[in-house]
Amino acid sequence: xxxxxxxxxxxxxxxxEHGISxxxxxxxxxxxxxxxxxxxxxxxxxxxxxxxxxxxxxxxDEPVKSxxxxxxxxxxKVRELDKSKVICGSTLHKAIEGALxxxxxxxxxxxxxxxxxxxSAGVVPAALLSVYGDTDITLxxxxxxxxxxxxxxxxxxxxxxxxGAEAGCQAxxxxxxxxxxxxxxxxxxxxxxxxxxxxxIAISNLLGLVCDPVRGxxxxxxxxxxxxxxxxxFTAAELALAGxxxxxxxxxxxxxxxxxxxxxxxxxxxxxxxxxxxxPSLCAGLSGIRxxx
Amino acid sequence: MRKNYxxxxxxxxxxxxxxxxxxxxxxxxxxxxxxxxxxGTLVKADFTLYGSFADTYKGHGTDxxxxxxxxxxxxxxVRIRRSFELAREAGVMFSFTADRSxxxxxxxxxxxxxxxxxxxxxxxxxxxxGGGRVRITRMNDIRVEFTGEYSxxxxxxxxxxxxxxYITSRLANHEINIAHMKLFRKGKKRxxxxxxxxxxxxxxxxxxxxxxxxxxxxxxxDVIEL
Numbered sequence: 015x016x017x018x019x020x021x022x023x024x025x026x027x028x029x030x031e032h033g034i035s036x037x038x039x040x041x042x043x044x045x046x047x048x049x050x051x052x053x054x055x056x057x058x059x060x061x062x063x064x065x066x067x068x069x070x071x072x073x074x075d076e077p078v079k080s081x082x083x084x085x086x087x088x089x090x091k092v093r094e095l096d097k098s099k100v101i102c103g104s105t106l107h108k109a110i111e112g113a114l115x116x117x118x119x120x121x122x123x124x125x126x127x128x129x130x131x132x133x134s135a136g137v138v139p140a141a142l143l144s145v146y147g148d149t150d151i152t153l154x155x156x157x158x159x160x161x162x163x164x165x166x167x168x169x170x171x172x173x174x175x176x177x178g179a180e181a182g183c184q185a186x187x188x189x190x191x192x193x194x195x196x197x198x199x200x201x202x203x204x205x206x207x208x209x210x211x212x213x214x215i216a217i218s219n220l221l222g223l224v225c226d227p228v229r230g231x232x233x234x235x236x237x238x239x240x241x242x243x244x245x246x247x248f249t250a251a252e253l254a255l256a257g258x259x260x261x262x263x264x265x266x267x268x269x270x271x272x273x274x275x276x277x278x279x280x281x282x283x284x285x286x287x288x289x290x291x292x293x294p295s296l297c298a299g300l301s302g303i304r305x306x307x
Numbered sequence: 308m309r310k311n312y313x314x315x316x317x318x319x320x321x322x323x324x325x326x327x328x329x330x331x332x333x334x335x336x337x338x339x340x341x342x343x344x345x346x347g348t349l350v351k352a353d354f355t356l357y358g359s360f361a362d363t364y365k366g367h368g369t370d371x372x373x374x375x376x377x378x379x380x381x382x383x384x385v386r387i388r389r390s391f392e393l394a395r396e397a398g399v400m401f402s403f404t405a406d407r408s409x410x411x412x413x414x415x416x417x418x419x420x421x422x423x424x425x426x427x428x429x430x431x432x433x434x435x436x437g438g439g440r441v442r443i444t445r446m447n448d449i450r451v452e453f454t455g456e457y458s459x460x461x462x463x464x465x466x467x468x469x470x471x472x473y474i475t476s477r478l479a480n481h482e483i484n485i486a487h488m489k490l491f492r493k494g495k496k497r498x499x500x501x502x503x504x505x506x507x508x509x510x511x512x513x514x515x516x517x518x519x520x521x522x523x524x525x526x527x528x529d530v531i532e533l
Contacts, residue, residue: 018312048314081365119325120325122388123331124385126325132326160319164315164316167318168314
């Protein structure tokens, strides 16, 4: 009996056959292919959760300027926003802070967990840890949530792309958003089918998102793009948990995302030659960038 | 040791010092590998950056990552951020040259020229391939190719008959399975300097280096173990 799978369809078949969650299939696949025990794998999950937790808080506790000098201090600003102006609700508000913090940590040479990439590293931890903090979800469910995110990330990596240079930001923040959406859905009691529906919605909502880093740095607009990844994950999970799904299954959505990515002009695939990277006020000098923020 | 599937921690990972898997994490890994294959106490490292490395190395912390790697820090080590200061404390001099005119085959390429207390030098060229994966493509003036994803044995030797047979016999004796093996030599004729690069599925025991060094044509043995 093998738990290896190559598509969402095969993954869902394994879930149905054994009556288990996506995260459980992914964990058993990892045990089977890597030969490691469940305990060892969960210890590694915990190790990553600890790094993720630290990186979602670092920007709040000790804001720092990024290496490229374009960002720094944004997470703290959002934390200090007057409560009467918080319209996202407290959990999403915290998730936004967390995503900004991870991006700031990354851009200032702090330690992060690429998930699936460094540029999109804020989405998964911010989404999972803010929901964990605001609900009575158990630590075990959080751990398995991260494994679930890994299953979706694996599918996008295997069958599509998670490289901005290949398929644009939709492949980075879009993939991260799909991973988080599916993980949240499972953590909140959704079925494997609902997880895949959430992932599919999240990808479709960010379809076509371009990779246009100013000065080629992982700073602007990457940091704020991480917040849209989180928001999109929350929305997609809520829709899926309510029983809404797109008529496009996840496997097809991953193919569509990759095809769209390959259709994007080079200028919008991490070359720094299009999109925000070429905004006239940015070409004029650094002052324009500060103004944007 | 290497696995041939995309696993959970390939997606939820690597744990790394930001901001870029190719420009920071990969740079640290190249320098770390270069340090592993250079013997003696390091006193100097000169880095020449090409392509995209030359254009954006400061904003990506590529420079600090390279110095960190040369000090033996892995790509998830927070000391990378303070590597300049730590290198000075360790008595390691370093310099950076951005070469924007030389054509290189990969956009993220760096040459690392190392020097030890005895005045010996070694030039290592590395390429950062994306996602933190790297490849070493040159040692001094000899083209090589290895990635550090396997246990790697690098044997510098005089290019004479029987050397490779001796190396593989020792590996067989330790029951080490060879995944990939390549020979690289200077020039077109036999008798000159050459490297045998062997990527193995199994861990390489410490005593292997001494055993290999006892063979007359073998001049250096270096091991990269992840």
